[in-house]
Amino acid sequence: MSVELHLGDCLDVMRGMDDGSVDAVIADPPYLTGDARVPIRGRGVVARKTESESVGIPWGYSVEWMHEAARLMPKHWIVFCHYLMLGDVCSILARYAKVSAVFTWLKRNAPRMTRPVPRLDTEFIVWARANGARCGRMGEFTSTVIDVPMLQAGCFATERILKPDSGEAAHPCQKPLAVVQPFVDRLPIKSVLDPHMGTGTTGVACVRAGRRFIGVDNDPVSYAIAERRIAEEQMQPPLWEVA
Numbered sequence: 001m002s003v004e005l006h007l008g009d010c011l012d013v014m015r016g017m018d019d020g021s022v023d024a025v026i027a028d029p030p031y032l033t034g035d036a037r038v039p040i041r042g043r044g045v046v047a048r049k050t051e052s053e054s055v056g057i058p059w060g061y062s063v064e065w066m067h068e069a070a071r072l073m074p075k076h077w078i079v080f081c082h083y084l085m086l087g088d089v090c091s092i093l094a095r096y097a098k099v100s101a102v103f104t105w106l107k108r109n110a111p112r113m114t115r116p117v118p119r120l121d122t123e124f125i126v127w128a129r130a131n132g133a134r135c136g137r138m139g140e141f142t143s144t145v146i147d148v149p150m151l152q153a154g155c156f157a158t159e160r161i162l163k164p165d166s167g168e169a170a171h172p173c174q175k176p177l178a179v180v181q182p183f184v185d186r187l188p189i190k191s192v193l194d195p196h197m198g199t200g201t202t203g204v205a206c207v208r209a210g211r212r213f214i215g216v217d218n219d220p221v222s223y224a225i226a227e228r229r230i231a232e233e234q235m236q237p238p239l240w241e242v243a
Contacts, residue, residue, distance in 0.1 A: 003203060003213045003230055007223045010195035010216040011068055020073045022214065023189035026202050028080040028175060029065065063092050065195055070096040072193065075133040078183045079126045080105075080175070086124050097128040100135075105179055107150040127183075136188030148178045174199050181205045200226025207233040 006013045066079075066089070077097060081089045090099050103125040110121035125146070129135070151174055175198075184192065184205040190212060194202040197215035199222055206213035207230060215230075217223045 005227055006216045007220060009218055010065055013216045014068045014072065014195065017072055019071060022072050022074050022193040023191045024076040024187055025069050025074045025193050026078040026183060027194055027196050029196050063088055066092050069195060075130045076187050076189060077128040081124050081126060083124065089126050093126060093128040097130050099126060099128045101127045101144055103144045103146055106145055106147045109149045134188045137186035140186055146179060148176055151176055175201050177201060177205060184209045184211060197226050198222050200229045203230040204233045
């Protein structure tokens with residue numbers, strides 16, 4: 001199946017796409033973490049008490065990308081989100097689709113926080129579908145809790161991409177294939193757009209499932225990693241059968 005990758009702003013890329021050109025949007029949009037100290041300017045959707053330098057710069061908690069993605073008329077949405085974004089993501093998706101389920105990704109191996117707050121061992125995944133869109137094999141999820149360990153860096157790393165010089169994680173929010181692959185496999189879709197593809201995990205899942213993939217990222221380092229990972233996956237024998 002075809003793969004189309006773009007290095008640049010996802011809003012610019014989506015504005016150049018035709019209406020109805022993708023079946024699904026699968027996205028893990030960037031957001032601000034709570035431990036940085038750099039002021040963020042621009043429009044967001046959540047009042048911020050602590051401004052921070054993080055993977056979310058310059059987006060903050062912005063959901064502007066969702067309105068542009070909606071113009072493409074996807075039949076299905078899978079959106080990973082921080083707990084501070086959950087309400088806004090659901091309310092915006094409800095304008096364009098029906099919110100069908102909110103999954104909780106349980107990360108049992110999440111590290112304890114340095115601050116006196118509960119361990120952040122969950123993340124939310126919102127599934128929404130257009131009116132009349134078929135559910136496909138989504139009923140194969142026996143629970144809305146997805147119990148998959150988070151990826152580890154350092155000497156515990158297996159799947160996670162590391163910086164060769166330091167052994168640190170090359171991207172702070174890389175998702176395990178085990179979290180993404182079931183959605184790609186079970187949705188009745190042929191094409192997927194990931195406007196925030198990071199290191200390309202959704203692209204790898206799409207290649208494995210025989211789906212067309214369009215990925216966008218504005219970070220040259222992450223883009224290069226995604227490009228390499230997806231190209232390597234395309235060289236593997238197919239794991240799917242063409243009907």
